[in-house]
Amino acid sequence: METKYNPKQVEDRIYKGWEEGGYFRAAPNPDKKPFTIVIPPPNVTGQLHMGHALDETLQDILIRYHRMKGEEALWLPGTDHAGIATQIKVEEVLRTEDGKSRHDLGREKFLERVWEWKEKYGDRIINQLKKLGSSCDWDRERFTMDERYSKAVREVFVSLYEKGLIYRGNRIINWCPSCATALSDTEVDYSEQEGHFWHIKYPAKDSDEYVIVATTRPETMLGDTAVAVHPDDERYSHLVGKTLILPLVNREIPVIADEYVEKDFGTGAVKITPAHDPNDFEVGLRHNLEQVKVMNDDATINSFGGKYEGMDRYAARKQIIADLSELGLLVKIEEHTHNVGQCYRCGTTVEPITSKQWFVKMKPLAGPALEVVKNGRVKFVPERFSKIYTNWMENVHDWCVSRQLWWGHRIPAFYCEKCGYTAVSREDITACPKCGGAVRREEDVLDTWFSSALWPFATLGWPDKNEDYDYFYPTSVLVTGYDIIFFWVARMVFSGVEHTGKEPFHTVFIHGIVRDGQGRKMSKSLGNGIDPLEIIELYGADALRFTLATGNSPGNDMRFYTERVEASRNFANKIWNASRFVLLNLDDKVSGKLPEVLELEDKWILTKLNLLIREVTENLEKYELGIAVQKLYDFIWDEFCDWYIELSKPRLGKEGSPQNILVYVLSDILKLLHPFMPFITEEIYSYLPNNSRSIMIEKWPEFKKELDFPAEAGQTELIKSAIKAVRNLRAEMNVPPSKKARLVVVTDDTDTFTKGAPFFKKLAWASDVTVTVDRGEIPENALSLVVEGAEIFMPHGDLVDIEKEIARLRGEEARLIDEIKRVDTKLSNEGFVKKAPPAVVEQEREKGEKYREMLEKVRAGLKNLI
RNA sequence: GGAGGUAUAGCUCAGCUGGUUAGAGCGUUUGCUUGACGUGCAAAAGGUCGCAGGUUCGAAUCCUGCUACCUUCACCA
Secondary structure (H helix, E strand, O other): OOOOOOHHHOHHHHHHHHHHHOOOOOOOOOOOOEEEEEOOOOEOOOOOOHHHHHHHHHHHHHHHHHHHOOOEEEEEOEEEOOHHHHHHHHHHHHHHHHOOOHHHHOHHHHHHHHHHHHHHHHHHHHHHHHHOOOOOOHHHOEEOOOHHHHHHHHHHHHHHHHOOOEEEEEEEEEEEOOOOEEEOHHHEEEEEEEEEEEEEEEEEOOOOOEEEEEEOOHHHHHHOOEEEEOOOOOOOOOOOOOEEEEOOOOEEEEEEEOOOOOOOOOOOEEEEOOOOOHHHHHHHHHHOOOOOOOEOOOOEEOHHHHHHOOOEHHHHHHHHHHHHHHHOOEEEEEEEEEEEEEEOOOOOEOEEEEEEEEEEOOHHHHHHHHHHHHOOOOEEEOOOHHHHHHHHHHOOOOEEOEEOOOOOOEOOEEEEOOOOOEEEOOOOOOEOOOOOOEEEEOOOEEOHHHHHOOHHHHOOOOOOOOHHHHHHOOEEEEEEEHHHHHHHHHHHHHHHHHHHOOOOEEEEEEEOOEEOOOOOEOOOOOOOOOOHHHHHHHHOHHHHHHHHHOOOOOOOOEEOOHHHHHHHHHHHHHHHHHHHHHHHOOOOOOOOOOOOOOOHHHHHHHHHHHHHHHHHHHHHHOOOHHHHHHHHHHHHHHHHHHHHHHHHHHHOOOOOOOHHHHHHHHHHHHHHHOOOOHHHHHHHHHHOOOOOOOHHHOOOOOOOHHHOOHHHHHHHHHHHHHHHHHHHHHHHOOOOOOOOEEEEEEEOOHHHHHHHHHHHHHHOOEEEEEEEOOHHHOOOOEEEEEEOOEEEEEEOOOOOOHHHHHHHHHHHHHHHHHHHHHHHHHHHOHHHHHHOOHHHHHHHHHHHHHHHHHHHHHHHHHHHHO
16 A cells, blocks of 8 residues: 555546446345435536535435445436527537527437437536446436436326316416527526616697606517506596507507506506516406517517517617607606516526416415425425425416427427317327317427426336336435525425325435635636536545535535645545554454453543444434534544554554454444545455455444443543643643653552553653552652643653743643632532532532642642742 | 525634533644654644623523625515
């Protein structure tokens, strides 16, 4: 073994070994409990980013832990076809490479290109997941456009249609002019923008009167079909029912009264454009207003816009303002900040417009989906996210699921050209079932999220009855970020409940997002993204995983910076070297089994290990992975390396060598650490004697009662703190390590300190240690040290500064006096003594006693010097 | 406007169901070739736990209010 751990020489080889060993595979096994996670499928053409790295790391930790616990652990991987994202990407390539648009190619040819693209790049993200060490069952890799998966999508669509939960209607939707498709409400991001509030005069017909309306989108006035005022607004009541002349267009529009209008906002009069605003749309329905759509799909003005036809929406806006101004109808312009919706894929400002689309009726689906969370069949970790979920689900609107794209699941609706009947069918049809006429298939495809909502069961073979589905579904845990709760989690829940009658998972483990060192979101436009693959290249996958797991508390964002990865890398190196030490000190008698006779320090480390096993396990069960990994770090570095290895040194190579204990403890440590750092633990484990198995299929360590030695552990702690005190004394007195010194330990507990004597030599630079009860043996001219249970004297030559020693002891004295005061205040508080648990009171008393004793000794020491 | 989060050492963050002398990593200072590790060892400095109340024998921890920052949903045209 080299002195430095080199992940590059290890990781790929080990991963290959796991794959060849078939350790990732899961299969229904009635003797075992299933544990299932379905991966949140990354975009098939995507690239691994830090968000994935975190998500996959957390999943792999859980999967590896449960696998070692003896459960049948299935981590089902796959990718998402990601409709808009992928289509945009391929269109871009088409444009730059061939200078063509998708329309130049036509639907079929274009889809061929997308599939080619998918074949070419689909593996990329999968291989990147492997780099992380992900223990997915690759034999079960799924893709949302697989034939089998598509069958599930179609089944769901048809069945919802048959139940009346899917309908086609002309309603207001969010339209992205750039992607040229409808979007659902969740696919629109709102951001505050500086805009204007234009006040425009609408003259009344046959009168000098007029109404001033205020708008942020003047171009939509071309489609106005009314002006609305509040019914109680006296300023306008005489105008209600009158007719206005819509400027520029010269259309006659009525003044209507509707409660939707707020009297105190703007001018109290609202122009109503039913075809271009969701609220106006509703008003229009209530008042039977005409819908005049004035825009084309690319957000240019259409023929209803008169002279503005062909202009882009913003050009039209400018021109309209200019024209109104010229006509003297522009009353005033106010600065106004308002929320503007943008397409979550391309950032283009979306345009609300009426359009004929397919919708999922949400109310009937939301009820049961709320119920499974309310009754705890689906639990969120942390709990608070169930509120966010519930709130969304309670206010959910119908879901627009049709997209004007080519890449995706084509909607299985067929329109009869003859009788107009719409057939929605599981099988493709060529003739109208009603009249036999020719049918034309719907051009639109489904929202990507419509298909990914089926992921937990469609990947397991649903709707076909089969063993996998029966065994692994419902899945156990879903691991994902909070940013995707509405998009995906909520939709999986109602889909699962509706189609399988079961919740798709029992637990939703939510994590935050990974931010850059300054706390900013990582983004392409900022260029502040950190490439996980680069980190792996530089520091190793284990270091990356460890960094992501450390300090990760559920639901909270984390900052990523390379200093932390370096710390993780150093930790890996530490383990590597501790293992080297253990391995270099083995002889041929090593068995890895614990010996009959255990020394004090052996019992101490075994007790600590027991505790560690319990804590790591408990925290993993609670999804507190950050705490679990922190405990491991502390134990390995502080307890095992800095203390136990040091304590073991004097006995090595002799009779009673602790080699088997070292191997035993190391072996358990590696197992506990394996879910977090799979590569290095596997590599080291392979060097340990007497095991030929992969660590990933070893049994998870368990708390062993017979290895719990609280008394001995306490004794060792006493020795440890005495050693620390001596080191501290020496450092303060500037005694260099090269200068060994004799120690006299005066104590009633000679047993403990006699056992500790060799360690003082080794770890506190003692030349010789005398342990005695006899105060007569206290040497002249000695520095004195008071620790719990003992006084330690260190004879000094002339080198030590007496003044300094007096000052040090005075400091000690003051500290102890403070402590005693604190304890006394507590104990003299009647309420405390009466009401606090007796154990706590007793503890406080003991503390007081201990401090008093120590104080006495410190004072005696002082007296000696003065 | 609704809902939620965060505020602890110079920086980044732990601190679970109230009782430790409030912790870690990084950074800083000092010393060290101590039988694996300088990606290391030893020692240390550094905190009125955002502010103000309250509950309690006891609050960084629970409750209320305030302030600051951040999410998110809904939007007033």
